[in-house]
Amino acid sequence: MKHFALKAALCVTTALAAASPAMADFKERTFRVSNGVNEDHPNSTGMKAMQVCLDEKTGGKMKMQGFWGGSLGGDLQATQAVRSGLQEAVLTSSSPLVGMVPALGVFDLPFLFRTPQEAYTIMDGPFGDTLNEKLDAVGLVNLGYWENGFRNMSNSQRPIKTWEDFEGMKVRVMQNNIFLDTFDNFGANATPMSFGEVFSALETKAIDAQENPYVTIDTSKFYEVQSYLSETKHAYTPFLFLFSKAIFNSYTPEEQQALRDCTTVGRDVEREAIQELNKESLEKMEKAGLKYNTIAPADQDAMLEKSQVVYEKHKDEIGADIVDDVQAELKKQRAA
Template structure:
């Protein structure tokens, strides 16, 4: 008896469909029809030698690789697309796709970000990384999403240090009367005022000239900025005050994110996670090298003794308390509770 031709045909069709489905499932996401060709833009205010830029270049390479070359990302360094605040607005408007910058510059829209840079809170960069990989980072992602930004990962550029022209900083009293450039952020301005300094808010692009002309005699930044902005040419001392951690966040604008399908979002998310880990390792591995380059340039480097660091922390405690209170008790309690768990080894 011959088999039913119709049944055989249907069976063969079903088997063929199954084979195709299995083959498609085995293919990388880049080869699937769901991933479309697109050109996206990323920006950072840092130079093309800075970890923020290098991280973005790595991100662009990974996205291109994972998408089979379909998704291309151009990266603009040196504030080409604007300051951090301007780029944040670009992302909200959909005129720019990605950026990397300091979360503290979002304080006007998200007051809670101020706690990230509070002085003498973190003892190591590892504490920060663990905190931002947990419920605290998740909460910040929720707050950013409400304002039109999707968080792709938190990194840092190490601790902020102080450079001066006339004398090193060895104790908090050395800040008294010092004309220092500070971030245009209420917490930083109050921090240096509390130490007795005269903080002057200036954009990053004006720091070198301000130091060169004597408009200010000191500034504070993490080592990558000090090195790549060549501030060692106009400063004589580098004091490792480690007064706050320089947090960084990588963002994609919500308008861009909502245009992506699930496969494209997966590619972006996976690449971003890889780059987050890459950049954290990069900063840690390069810190010693950056420090040596400053010394070779003729700058005198000094550390702050543990006893003096405790005196610094005690002096600026009112700043920590004031800005912690401003973000609300619930958020502040959650933030410091999670940090305490990490510092006690509970996490």
């Protein structure tokens, strides 16, 4: 995976040749970045590329320290610490944060995006900026949308081929009502739970199923206690690279710019690494004995149709304008 970091480093060198602020503009700074995923997740690949970029831009003065496997707390807890200025940064899923910023729930709507490119265009454009303003208003500077990715099912019971297959299945969902309703609406028994509790809940059979991108099912070892993988792609959720607004505001404009630019470098490397690794992870898990299936297009359509009530139920709480905007944007993209 070395080539990702290398490519990023080359891009940075080229960018630097154009305009480089004086190194005197940078102070010695170390900041902590909390991750719920483990260190072999592509977030780490992205952060390495981001560090190479920061080293070049700040003459090695700005250093990132990654914390993994939820060692600084789960997504919600770590984000609260970042909000209150006790911790610098967190790379968190958007879904557990809907209590703080309801508009983020747009990413939880089932089957909203069809390809990663659709998601990138939305998140990296004006729509993403609108959400960033809402995050800023609660004390969180979103430096960028990294990829968590398309979410697929793993379970210990049976292949999921149609929504009816969810009947009675105990599914862990993130702490998020849209996910809760999506799976309850399919007839499952959805249980909200923080990420750090998932492995043991699967292992003890307190729950039958969970849903995450393949990379996460692999690197968090869920596959060791699961038997089936079903490619439902029922949602694309991002990671947000959130920096404490209080701390960010104490940095100089040059430092802030270096952080923004290098988070983008890291983002691109991380997205590419996720795309690669999802394939590798799937192969590895199949070799380990998990049974894998895709969903027939007609059954996928039936899942989307069945999910319309979830859109209706949550539209107002997300913000009707937000939901309308994203749907209009997607329509435009799909027509192009």
